[in-house]
Amino acid sequence: METTLTLNHFLAVSGALFAVGFAGVLLRRNIIVIFMCLELMLSAANLSLVAFSRFHIGADGAPNYDGQVLLFFIITVAAAEVAVGLAIIVALFRSRETTDVGAFTAMKN
């Protein structure tokens, strides 16, 4: 039986990626791992954008490139976010010597 890849296949993978990332943010205790999971969620969005872009064929037969434009901006912004985020995490590690999020409780009322 011959099968072709449809939009739904891509969306399923991207949905799974998003779910894995989100679950990681909620469940993991190590802040570096949490940060990696956040990047997974952005990748999931990127995959969806490319898939939607490829399957939205315009009148001229070309894909709708808007989605791919947003993707490049997402990659750039994610890089900026990582640069700032890791700097903050390093500063925190220097003062606490731990990457466990359970240790950050200076402000409980």
Add this chain to the structure above:
Amino acid sequence: MPAYTLEIIVVCTGLAMLLIDAFAKLEDKRSIAWLGLLGIGAAFLLLFKVEPHTAGVEPESAFWIFYADDRWALFYKGLALLATFIVLLLSAEFEEVVRRHIARPGPDAHPQAGLGEFFALPVFCCAGLMWMASATHLVGIFVALETVTISFYIMVAYLRRNAGSLEAGVKYLILGALSTGFLVYGFAWLFGATGSMELKAIAAALRSDDVNTTAALFAFALILVALAFKVGAVPFQFWIPDVYQGAPTPITAFLSVGSKAAGFIVLLRVAQPFLESPAFAEKTALVFAIMAGATLVYGNLAALPQSNFKRLLAYSSIAHAGFLLMIVAAAPKSGAPDALSPAAAVAFYLAAYLAMTLLAFIVMTVVRTRQDSEEIAAYRGLGKTSPFLAFCLLIAMASLAGIPLTAGFFGKFFAFALAIRAELWTLVVLAAVGAGAGFYYYLRIVAEIYWRDPAHEDGSGFPIGTPLKIVAILLMLAIVAFGVFPGAVLGLLAAHS
């Protein structure tokens, strides 16, 4: 002069501040802040010289797909500029505390080393806020929102030697990045459902019959989660108290005003196509109503037992988000378009919120600089030691509570009026309970400052610099003026439609 000149001026001011910090030998780095004030002030004055772009007259450039310069955009640009101006003044005042909490790179380094960026970042953030007010394309909205959010990550965590500030920075970072993930995933689905990134085209697609309802609603839910994080709506409000408490005080002020206004601009722009489309209006309005009710109850009740003034204002900001969401929920059923529009009510509420919150934060910054505490107990007897600051707080708290003849009263009044016109009775009752609780916890502060004896008996007050004093007086005048003549602000919004 086209509107985007303003953003260019603000970005150039920020770059100039960074360059001067890097290359000029300054005696006092606070002069960088004065330069920023100059640039922001100039941009604010030029705001009144903007000639709106007229569609169809000049050769259409693709630029106007990405950028709107209608009166709403200009109004929010003005708010962003005003907020940044006051925050820069506060940052200059706060210089001493920042210096205490960041490490000097070496014994012979400049005593204010590492302070230049503290003044430059709010300016870049302001450019992001201004762009967001105009963005009409999902790419523009995303980039502007991230400009604001990423500068806030740095500003919140700026006090590197202060455990609270770092921890607040990490919490804001993780939850902010999480909401970004939801936002872009939502944008991807919105693009998939409608085939466009332009808000106008999205609105047209949502009104047509051939849109996939499930996909569009899924996109809406994801975007709503992200924006609820930004504005601090229940159930995504849990980061607000910790981050507000840990961040440097001027940055908390900026966060509560700038970040909230930014969230609501984007919320209004993105939700509008859904609220106007007959197929989606009822479902989306219901979600907003539930969210507004939960936010009102949570924000107001959780504020009651607070003993830290900054934390109290954090819960108060959640409560105000509830009133703003109530306006959004009432939008589809608010009746004739010639009457008070929901967008105008939101704009008025945000303007009033800006004035009263910044006034409270001016007092808080002055007190925090002289006395290392933000507990409410530190404000006891302020009426005897510093009558001017106490009077500022009195006006701010009265307006936040919504006492008549203040701007806050009309903000709440419009919210109630729209909700009653839309017949959201449950929401009106919850809002009334919330407003009642608000009277208690805001006026408790007033009681502390006027009817209790000072905590320290030396009787010395808190001196306040002349520029800050002038700004505080202007803010008080604005609060009372908006409270007596609310039509002036609404007229400004209707003037050049």
